[in-house]
Amino acid sequence: MTLNEHxxxxxxxxxxxxxxxxxxxxxxxxxxxxxxDKNAYGVLMKHLHDRYSSYNxxxxxxxxxxxxxxGAALAQMLxxxxxxxRKKGKLPYTTVSExxxxxxxxxxxxxxxxxFSNVExxxxxxxxxLIATGGTAYAAASLINKVGATCVEAxxxxxxxxxxxxxxxSEVVPVYTVIGVD
Amino acid sequence: MTLNEHxxxxxxxxxxxxxxxxxxxxxxxxxxxxxxDKNAYGVLMKHLHDRYSSYNxxxxxxxxxxxxxxGAALAQMLxxxxxxxRKKGKLPYTTVSExxxxxxxxxxxxxxxxxFSNVExxxxxxxxxLIATGGTAYAAASLINKVGATCVEAxxxxxxxxxxxxxxxSEVVPVYTVIGVD
Numbered sequence: 001m002t003l004n005e006h007x008x009x010x011x012x013x014x015x016x017x018x019x020x021x022x023x024x025x026x027x028x029x030x031x032x033x034x035x036x037d038k039n040a041y042g043v044l045m046k047h048l049h050d051r052y053s054s055y056n057x058x059x060x061x062x063x064x065x066x067x068x069x070x071g072a073a074l075a076q077m078l079x080x081x082x083x084x085x086r087k088k089g090k091l092p093y094t095t096v097s098e099x100x101x102x103x104x105x106x107x108x109x110x111x112x113x114x115x116f117s118n119v120e121x122x123x124x125x126x127x128x129x130l131i132a133t134g135g136t137a138y139a140a141a142s143l144i145n146k147v148g149a150t151c152v153e154a155x156x157x158x159x160x161x162x163x164x165x166x167x168x169x170s171e172v173v174p175v176y177t178v179i180g181v182d
Numbered sequence: 183m184t185l186n187e188h189x190x191x192x193x194x195x196x197x198x199x200x201x202x203x204x205x206x207x208x209x210x211x212x213x214x215x216x217x218x219d220k221n222a223y224g225v226l227m228k229h230l231h232d233r234y235s236s237y238n239x240x241x242x243x244x245x246x247x248x249x250x251x252x253g254a255a256l257a258q259m260l261x262x263x264x265x266x267x268r269k270k271g272k273l274p275y276t277t278v279s280e281x282x283x284x285x286x287x288x289x290x291x292x293x294x295x296x297x298f299s300n301v302e303x304x305x306x307x308x309x310x311x312l313i314a315t316g317g318t319a320y321a322a323a324s325l326i327n328k329v330g331a332t333c334v335e336a337x338x339x340x341x342x343x344x345x346x347x348x349x350x351x352s353e354v355v356p357v358y359t360v361i362g363v364d
Binding site for chain 1: 204
């Protein structure tokens with residue numbers, strides 16, 4: 001199930017372009033205007049609920065920090081658990097971590113080692129607001145598998161179609177992007 | 183409306199104590215075990231929904247990053263907008279900011295200057311996972327008022343009763359804490 005044109009227009013119209021953030025030449029997709037609009041936010045979350053209600057998920061994993069917003073709301077709508085995947089040093093218990101490359105240097109994400117251990121055969125949807133080069137999402141999907149769960153799909157509200165992040169990530173996990181951005 | 187004893191036990195039992203995090207002598211309240219437990223997470227969110235459904239809120243504002251988890255889910259349940267209050271430098275558009283004191287040094291939170299401008303007379307619930315000394319929440323409540331909205335209540339999943347954060351904050355906004363921690 002993908003988004004219909006009517007709902008796509010509502011969502012697209014609620015996202016704001018910010019030029020030169022975080023640095024010159026970048027057009028940043030600002031989803032705060034989507035979230036503050038109860039109508040657009042509701043349309044988006046209903047679409048995600050409708051898509052994933054038949055997946056028999058046990059958990060949603062959201063990537064720090066905008067992935068928390070969509071992930072926690074969806075988990076509550078589906079009646080499943082929510083797992084935060086965080087930047088290094090933020091989670092209090094024993095973690096498993098995964099490094100990934102940035103344009104300059106490396107970064108690292110973590111998940112609790114027992115994050116999914118409260119159910120047998122955990123089936124997890126990974127979610128974040130946007131996929132660009134996909135480095136963070138690739139590391140997050142690896143983490144989910146490392147701690148004994150199955151990452152059944154990776155979902156993004158927006159995907160930058162001019163980068164190859166979605167293609168690269170789809171080699172290890174199915175990828176669903178609500179809205180592609182040229 | 184406050185939490186009944188049955189639901190309080192379910193929620194308390196799902197929160198994990200982590201000793202010596204983030205530094206020796208601190209007992210950290212780990213809410214990731216609450217979130218991964220669909221039953222406890224559902225009980226908590228239903229309580230928040232029941233409490234706030236009569237408040238005629240227009241927005242929920244959540245504090246970066248654990249406040250996003252509870253705030254975005256509650257906003258969706260209530261059918262209102264969600265506004266992120268973030269650490270300095272994370273929001274892409276023009277912001278208003280507020281400094282607050284930490285044990286050592288200062289930190290700063292921000293909100294978009296037009297965050298609540300999509301409705302008239304915005305009525306906002308501020309939410310975070312925990313209130314300790316209350317410095318961040320005090321700054322966040324000030325920000326909400328600064329950009330022309332009314333902060334009608336500040337809500338925390340847990341409050342550290344041995345600190346005076348709740349008392350101090352309640353001088354400027356009503357405070358509701360789901361669970362007090364000794």
